[in-house]
Amino acid sequence: MDYPKSVPGIGLVNGKFVNEDVVGGLPGSLIPATWGNGVTDELLNVVKSAGLEPSESDATQLLQAIRKISQAGEDKHAADIGAANLYMANYAPAISGLKxxxxxxxxxANANTGASTFAPNGLQPKPLLSLASSALRPSEIVGGSLCSVVYSAALDSWLLVYASGGNANSGRLLGIKTITSSGVYVPTTGMKNVLVKVLGGGGGSAGIAATNGSQVSIAGGGASGSYAEAWLSAAVMGVSQVITVGAKGAAGPVGGSGGPGGTSSIGSLVSAPGGGGSLYSEAITVSSFGLFTGGYPSNTAVGGNIVNAAGAAGSPGINVSGSALAGHGGVSPLGGGGYGSSVALSQAAPGTGYGSGAGGIANATNQPSRPGGPGAPGVVIIYEYA
Structure with a gap:
């Protein structure tokens, strides 16, 4: 649509219509019937495309039609014609460039199985990322998903803002449940996915023997529990799951080893064993070299589709010519291990936070026997997303 510049004698001035100037003797512009009809037909096409019946007496129809067309969003929606992970769609009018x-x-048309791209109207495919600006995980888009995407010039990528029916982790966070005692987990209404963190209990440290004037006694630290993270759908979690929180490893009694930490788990889905306790050793002579083993690390966690990790071993205690140093407790992702004490404390330092091991303790000469310290308990943390 344009002014009728090609019609001879139309009388346009600077490309536009002008009025007749009687005083100046200048004729006004002519409006050809073909041009007037063309303008009218173009406006009527907009009115009709919105499903309205043209009316001479209604001067609001063009505005109504524009609003209805905008609400329908037909120019911004199209069917995918690509393949899994290679999404393409043709829009009318065509998208000629990215802004x-x-x-x-x-x-x-298809579910994604991993990293994906999107291309409108045959333009160069660009990465299709999550709202966290990372590559898509499998099934964040499923077949039949209505997807909304926005182009980011800074990332030169498309961001997946919404995908109906998919497992995208861009949903609203409903809440966080930190579970410190065993029980039954029931999902919050509206939960679609969860991020779970599962940590086993930390191991305790051994007690140490009494010493005479030529002896020292030392214990290593307890090990930390294993750790897992997983992203699980509501379908996998079901209507409920039994939650087990691993107990802290018991403090070793006088003359006894530290206890192992308990296993934390979410039903049969994710399991994180606890860390081992350090072993009891008899007193040794000051002049002897001694290495007192810390708690052994737990077995590697299972069921995590993000992280499966074993715990950290407790540090060993050591004696070199009477210089006695107790072992530190193993550090966990959610807690610091107890410090190794080489002073005359009544009991070894416990693990802190969740899942860490207890620190060991050491006796110099002429000291009474002492108990070890307890590890830190395990924990299950569940982040619920709508």
């Missing part, structure tokens, strides 16, 4: 903030929608 920061451009928002489009498409109905996906």
């Amino acid at each position: 920061d903030g451009l928002v489009l929608r498409f109905t996906a």
